[in-house]
Amino acid sequence: MKRKLAVGAVLSASALLAGAIQVSAGIAQAAPNPAAAQNSAGQHRGELLALAAAQAPSAAKALGLGAQEKLVVKDAIVDADGTRHLRYERTYDGLPVLGGDLVVHQDAKGKVKSSDKAVAGTLAPASLSPKLTAAQAASKATGAVQSTVGISKDADEAALTSVTGASGNAELVIWAADGAPRLAYRTTVEGMRADGTPSRQLLVTDADSGAVLSAHEEVQTANATGTGNGVFVGSVSLTTTLSGSTYTLKDATRGGQYTSTLAGKTSGKGTVYSKTTNTWGSGAASNGESAAVDAQYGAAVTWDFYKNTFGRSGIRNDGVGAYSRVHYGSNYVNAFWDDSCFCMTYGDGSGNTHPLTELDVSGHEMSHGVTSNTAGLNYSGESGGLNEATSDIFGSMVEFYANLSKDVPDYLIGELININGNGTPLRYMDKPSKDGASADYWSSTVGNKDVHYSSGVANHFFYLLAEGSGAKTINGVSYNSPTYNGAAVTGIGRAQATQIWYRALTVYMTSTTNYKAARTATLNAAKDLYGSGSTQYNAVAAAWTGVNVS
Structure with a gap:
């Protein structure tokens, strides 16, 4: 079976489908170098959340929200000049609203300047009384998943081979993402895919008929100083922990993130790597520690990239490090991020000799966690393409940030893991269609593609914005990026x-952002950072026109 991003993005439910409202506040600055700037008010995470919570009632009033609608804080960003960007989820009559997320933009005194809503219009459903019970809804959701056993939805996804059943009770929610609010149930159904990937499908079903309104696979197919020799990263320094005479692959300087081995299992936290010497791996895949070196280094450099580039402290921006698991399953040709365990997992590939621990894979997958905790882009349609592209973009930028001689930075995704078996990468950002399936340009049908292919439009945009069009060579790799209009x-x-x-993602995008809205979001971001009519602002407009988004 053909795999595109068999290094599949393992994403917890987006903001739209999150099982619980997540709280993640960060500080981003409206300056060309946000990492070097400090929040003008000296505010910390708790203070920002408290600010957003205090502003919720006045913001709701300014937006004209109904008495049954409440705002629940998800994120808060304050610029150097005091401008506020407050991200909220909404509830209606106490029920979570899927598609109710919004960002309120205030001046330094709290006056609402504008807002970005996932869905405009009323959230009121026709009725708040379901015809189905929670148990009936869970049963119907499980049945809907069971009916897909043995069927692969697309060429990138392994067929479901078994269904365990609903995990917990079905939860009443308001479904509003399609602009037609109605009462619904949200149910998680667990199972297993043919390639060994765990399946955890989040279904939203009509509370009256049980009809499936949305189906979202949460698991997609994606302080001593030691030295390590990884399969892909080569010889690197690792921050480890010494306790007595034992060293462990645990990094207290980066939120306590650590690496463990599952030793072929498919569940649990695994066993943390530990030994009495502080030298790890040999560089050969046959040495189990080598993949662990890749994973530990990949987590560390991803942390550093976000910290030093944006001032972001970890995936959730809360200073907590994620952990990594290597040697998942047997012959498992995949890697994934999962919000439910806040962990990164890698298989060993075909024959258990080709681990998927390449650096841009690490950056790609963990960036899904950043997206989940900010814009929460839905993992379907055009927003799903933007979600995948965000991980490709930041995964590539992690690679450029590390600038390793063994893994030379480029705009090729997964070029070293050889999943295709012919030495080609998974994706090409300069001309996405070179993979045979991805879109170079936007069209009215691009949202119908698998998200790993519709991502091509945003990947192409970013490449054009960063590097420009035409033929060029970067770090020894030849590119030739075309434009839609020539x-x-x-x-x-x-x-x-x-x-x-990053600013567009964290300040302006919502769960339902499509390509047209992404254009507006990035123009707003460019205006904030560099000024309206600046070279950067005009370049954003030109790059979107270059991929037929105008």
Whole structure:
């Protein structure tokens, strides 16, 4: 079976489908170098959340929300000039609203300047009385998943081979993501896929008929100083922990993140790597520690990239490090991030000799956690393509940040793991269609593609914004990026392009952002960072035109 991003993005439910409202506050600055700036008010995470909570009633009033609608804080960003960007989920009559998320933009005094809503219009359903009980809804959801056993939804997804059943009770919610609010149930159904990937499908079903309104696979197919020799990263330094005479692959300087081995199992936290010497791996896949070196280093450099580039402290921006698990299953050709365990997992590939621990895979998968805790882009349609592209973009930028001689930075995704078996990468950002399936340009049908292929539009946009169009060689790799209208695009460099995408993601995008809205979000971000009409602002517009989003 053909795999595209068999290093599948393992994403917890987006903000739209999250099982519980997550709280993640961060500080981003409206300056070309946010990492070097400090929050003007000296506010910390708790203070920002408290600020957003205190502003919720006035923000709701300013937006004209109904008495049954309440705002629940998810994130808060305050710029250097005091401008506030407060991200909320909504409830209606106490029920979570899927598609109710929004961002309120205030001036320094709390006056609402504008807002970005996942869905405009009323959230009121026709009725708040379900015809089905929670048990009936869970049964119907399980049945809907069971009916897909043995069927692969697309060429990138392994067929479901078994269904364990509903995990917990079905929960009443308001489904509003499609603009037609109605009472619904949210149910998680667990199972297993043919390639060994655990399946945890989050279904939203009509509370009256049981009809499936949305199906979301949460698991997609994606202080001593030691030395390590990884399969892909080569010889690197690792921050480890010494206790007595024992060293462990645990990094207290980066939120306590650590690496464990599952030793072929498919569940549990695994066994943390430990030994009496502080030298790890040999560089050969046959040495189990080598993959662990890749994983531990990948987590560390991803942490450093977000910290030093954006001032973000960990995936949730709360200073807590994720952990990594290697040697998952047997012959498992995949890797994934899972919010439910807040962990990164890697298989050993075909014959258990080809671990999927490449650096841009690490950055890609863990960036799904960042998206989940900020914009929460839904993992379907155009927003799903933007979700995948965000991970490709930041995964590539992690690779450029590390700048390793053994894994030379490039705009090729997964070029070293050889999943295709012919030495080709999973995706190409300069001309996505080179993989045979991804879209170079936007069209009215691009949202119907698998998200790993519809992501091509945003990947192409980012490449054009950073590097420009036409033929060029970067770090020894040849690129030739075309544009939809044949016009030349001049790039502004990776650093500024990355700042624009991150600010758009964390300040302006919502769970339902599509390509047209992404264009607006990145233009707003460019205006904030560099000014309206600036070279950077105009380059954003030109790059979107270059991929037929205008």
